[in-house]
Amino acid sequence: xEGEKVVAELLQSPMTLDYILATSAMAEKIKPLTSGISVxxxxxxxxxxxxxxxxxxxxxxxxxIPETKSFAAAKGRTWALALDGIRDPGNLGTIIRIAxxxxxxxxxxxxxxxxxxxxxxxxxxxxxxxxxxxxxxxxKKVITVIGLPALAFVMDGQDLNEVSLPYKGLxxxxxxxxxxxxxxxxxxxxxxxxxxxxxxESLNAAIATxxxxxxxxxx
Amino acid sequence: xEGEKVVAELLQSPMTLDYILATSAMAEKIKPLTSGISVxxxxxxxxxxxxxxxxxxxxxxxxxIPETKSFAAAKGRTWALALDGIRDPGNLGTIIRIAxxxxxxxxxxxxxxxxxxxxxxxxxxxxxxxxxxxxxxxxKKVITVIGLPALAFVMDGQDLNEVSLPYKGLxxxxxxxxxxxxxxxxxxxxxxxxxxxxxxESLNAAIATxxxxxxxxxx
Numbered sequence: 001x002e003g004e005k006v007v008a009e010l011l012q013s014p015m016t017l018d019y020i021l022a023t024s025a026m027a028e029k030i031k032p033l034t035s036g037i038s039v040x041x042x043x044x045x046x047x048x049x050x051x052x053x054x055x056x057x058x059x060x061x062x063x064x065i066p067e068t069k070s071f072a073a074a075k076g077r078t079w080a081l082a083l084d085g086i087r088d089p090g091n092l093g094t095i096i097r098i099a100x101x102x103x104x105x106x107x108x109x110x111x112x113x114x115x116x117x118x119x120x121x122x123x124x125x126x127x128x129x130x131x132x133x134x135x136x137x138x139x140k141k142v143i144t145v146i147g148l149p150a151l152a153f154v155m156d157g158q159d160l161n162e163v164s165l166p167y168k169g170l171x172x173x174x175x176x177x178x179x180x181x182x183x184x185x186x187x188x189x190x191x192x193x194x195x196x197x198x199x200x201e202s203l204n205a206a207i208a209t210x211x212x213x214x215x216x217x218x219x
Numbered sequence: 220x221e222g223e224k225v226v227a228e229l230l231q232s233p234m235t236l237d238y239i240l241a242t243s244a245m246a247e248k249i250k251p252l253t254s255g256i257s258v259x260x261x262x263x264x265x266x267x268x269x270x271x272x273x274x275x276x277x278x279x280x281x282x283x284i285p286e287t288k289s290f291a292a293a294k295g296r297t298w299a300l301a302l303d304g305i306r307d308p309g310n311l312g313t314i315i316r317i318a319x320x321x322x323x324x325x326x327x328x329x330x331x332x333x334x335x336x337x338x339x340x341x342x343x344x345x346x347x348x349x350x351x352x353x354x355x356x357x358x359k360k361v362i363t364v365i366g367l368p369a370l371a372f373v374m375d376g377q378d379l380n381e382v383s384l385p386y387k388g389l390x391x392x393x394x395x396x397x398x399x400x401x402x403x404x405x406x407x408x409x410x411x412x413x414x415x416x417x418x419x420e421s422l423n424a425a426i427a428t429x430x431x432x433x434x435x436x437x438x
């Protein structure tokens with residue numbers, strides 16, 4: 001991960017850092033946080049060569065990918081997200097950021113979702129990947145054992161304004177063009193749609209997630 | 220604009236089309252809609268050469284950019300958007316799609332917003348640019364003469380849950396990193412923030428717009 005802010009966040013998170021690569025100016029700046037971590041200094045010119053950004057920030061951390069967590073029933077869960085086939089890296093990253101904004105700690109992804117460690121996903125999370133657990137697993141299993149009502153967001157569901165909504169649950173969001181897969185949809189307790197007042201045919205998956213969280217979690 | 224769906228929508232819209240470029244199969248398919256419009260046929264191979272998409276759809280329309288509309292006071296307006304310095308094409312396109320979903324007909328953009336006719340903007344609208352008027356102008360003037368209360372979405376405003384919200388207004392959204400410019404913010408009647416329940420520092424401009432519309436327009 002590149003950038004002063006995200007590296008500072010990583011240093012204060014439970015993530016394991018292999019080492020930090022930094023220009024001498026950046027190494028000095030981040031020094032109060034780096035005790036016990038190897039910091040390799042590089043010249044600005046060399047940093048620019050390995051940077052993936054057009055304005056090289058001069059600092060990057062190599063993080064260890066945590067072991068894949070498996071789904072476990074947990075006490076006290078209120079809201080969680082289930083993502084079925086989200087393929088666009090920007091969408092997944094933005095959804096992680098939204099979850100973090102609303103205090104949602106857990107996202108379950110179907111196995112065909114884009115990988116969390118895709119650089120575009122990590123970058124779109126704006127650092128939120130540190131605080132949100134993302135588990136790739138069988139969503140049918142999650143719905144069956146999580147012990148929360150599952151709310152499928154679909155185009156042909158009941159209007160959100162006309163449903164008595166639960167105060168905790170699993171928000172299920174489908175693929176950008178195909179929506180939620182049939183077998184999964186059937187397992188959901190609620191099939192709801194976001195109220196459309198105009199003419200656009202659909203909303204993108206991250207936008208739909210934001211509206212779902214605002215309506216369900218923020219009340 | 221490329222693609223069967225958007226070309227069909229354009230043919231049924233008030234937009235002026237210069238001509239359509241299509242493979243013979245596509246020309247045949249779209250024939251019921253193209254009376255009076257010049258359709259130039261190309262081979263699939265040649266179409267692929269000029270296509271900007273990895274899966275060339277075989278049909279494109281050259282549209283005439285409408286004359287710049289200027290801001291005019293209008294009767295019966297309920298909600299409109301004002302965008303201050305939105306630079307990311309994906310964000311602007313997505314915001315136009317959100318406006319169309321909520322039935323908002325007018326977006327006012329500051330002069331430094333990304334251009335509507337940037338191909339990435341048009342593509343992200345998913346066809347909604349046909350139904351939403353986008354005017355580039357001085358937002359201070361808009362706020363002064365539009366005759367609607369202006370609601371600035373800012374990080375340090377009053378929490379949306381704690382404000383008595385008006386039933387019509389101008390939703391003002393700021394630049395992705397700098398927010399709403401100072402002189403503009405002062406002119407707004409309300410300074411509000413989206414309720415944060417977790418730890419993410421901010422939301423992207425399109426996500427903030429969606430939440431603002433859901434809270435203000437859908438009730």
